[in-house]
Amino acid sequence: MSEPLLDVTGLAKHYPVREGLILAKQVGTVRAVDGVSFSVKRGETLALVGESGCGKSTTARLVLRLIEPSAGTIRFEGADVTRITGAAQRAMRRRMQIVFQDPYASLNPRLTVADTIAEPMAVHGIGDAASRRKRVEELLSLVGLRSFHAQRYPHEFSGGQRQRIGIARALSVQPDLVVCDEPVSALDVSIQAQVVNLLKDLQRRFGLAYLFIAHDLAVVKHVADRVAVMYLGQIVEIGNKADLFANPRHPYTRALLAAIPHPDPQRRGQVKPLGGDVPSPMNPPPGCRFHTRCPFAQDRCRSEAPALRPMADGHEAACHFAETLPPAGLDFAGGLSEAAARRLALYARARAA
């Protein structure tokens, strides 16, 4: 079997919480990421999914070495990213790029689009001014923008267009891995679809690997090869998309899936809310972190933390009772109505014409 492109083991990030302006006494620790392991193969998409504050962006920043881990190792093609320095580190940095959620905040308003896209090439000393200009032209067309856009500024673009600029910038240095931190969450659905299609297309063409962060499971199901579900700084379930969606074993994964309203009024009333709120990552509950909200919690769950274990189909879940839970009772049959599907086919045909 081929070596994974990215291999993360036992990754943790703990932030001290201080109180008091002068003495700044440490009063606690935010366990933003608390022992996370996963790998990403060349050309594949691993999605990290979970609710706000579960540690997705912190994981992304750790992988990119934008922040220092409190524990754990990050290997890129087998080399320990946390140990290399100097030229080797710069070379590694080039091969991992990021696309951010907020296309408004993530672009420098004073740089033209051309300079924005060329900046990583300049930082990494790739090419000269002329070859970079040429590459910018290529990249603009690659992400569906026009060459006259090069001399404009970010504020002249819509959200979807800015996200395209961010993608062009990330691709400028030919990375192997692109960390996408909620790249479509801030976009309207029609634009979201454009950007998702673009990301998938670019992946096919360049063999990119994506660490794709999202909180929308329908988007995840559409883009991912494998999925990791996070809760309070930890991965509670991970595996191939097909296995995980067909047979979710962790009660939290099931709760997430059951909470999504389907765009189909015939299935109204099937949404099942999960009770309670996410506990503070400063005081994660003892034992299984999900026990305060889990409908299946037993005494054992309150004291003993469950480890990620392989299930029958090979995907992994961290629940003491994963094998004996009642059926999830999730119904993903349905799809578009006949009339809608027929007209959508006409739409696609008319557009292609």
Add this chain to the structure above:
Amino acid sequence: MTDDLLRIDGLRTVFRTHGGEIAAVDGVDLSVPRGRTLGIVGESGCGKSVLSLSVMRLVAHPGRVAAGHVALDGRDLLSLSNAEMRDVRGSQVAMIFQEPMTSLNPVHTVGFQITEAMRAHDARASKADLRDRAIDALKRVRIPAPERRFDEYPHQLSGGMRQRVMIAMALACKPKLLIADEPTTALDVTVQAQILDLLRDLQQETGMSIILITHDLGVVAEMADEVAVMYAGRVVERAPAGALFGDPMHPYTLGLLGSVPRLDEERENLLAIEGSVPPPFALPKGCRFHPRCPFAVPECRSEQPPLRPIAEGHQAACLRAPVEAFAA
């Protein structure tokens, strides 16, 4: 005949800008039956919030309602005095917004804010009485330990809890109509499900009507009896929820349905809609969707298609709907 609580006719709301006057809402007709939910969907900037603010008469300068009628229970809200309208706002129509943190005052306790809202409509109630009623209101929106929450500040609550407080305040005066503008957009999906569940229960209990504004097709499918799809300031399709999803007519509605990834279907590529929504100062002539519409024909560039009946209770503003009639 249906028993409509709210009727909106020919509503047009404009803003004065540097480039001249723009119409954010441009000729909208809608109605909401008693005890029912109208869902309004559409992408960012299509006029959903301006429409609801117009109904509440809360459009701020440089905006104003330039034409149309808004009748609640047969009473024209647009011709009321400011004092009369204030009264209607507290007691008959209430509104909740996407971001509860910006609508709650961070320096006052939750309890203070709810009792103030109640006092505005019942100046004679005693402090103890208001406190009891506020705690009841918190109970009704299923806030655990309401006595304790009463004395807490907004920042001590989670996002979902804050939205519950907003709902409690909105419902404190038993409105007949609740306008919920993206009430769950800022919330996690498990918390969204709690809030939707709560809204549905409260509607059953009180018989209020709801206008639910969202860009999430899943949320409308889950909640709405009738759906209006808006595009660039106009309603382009209106139908009972079953018909809108089962028999979508307008190309924009089709584009939206094709753009959302679904859990119940695998597709290699999403349909997506080309281009983006035009800003109100650069609206195309004729059908406003024509630059993005794959079915557009030359007539679409000159004529603005009116909303016309296309099936029982189903209207669409498209010259060519249903599209298969023209597909050769």
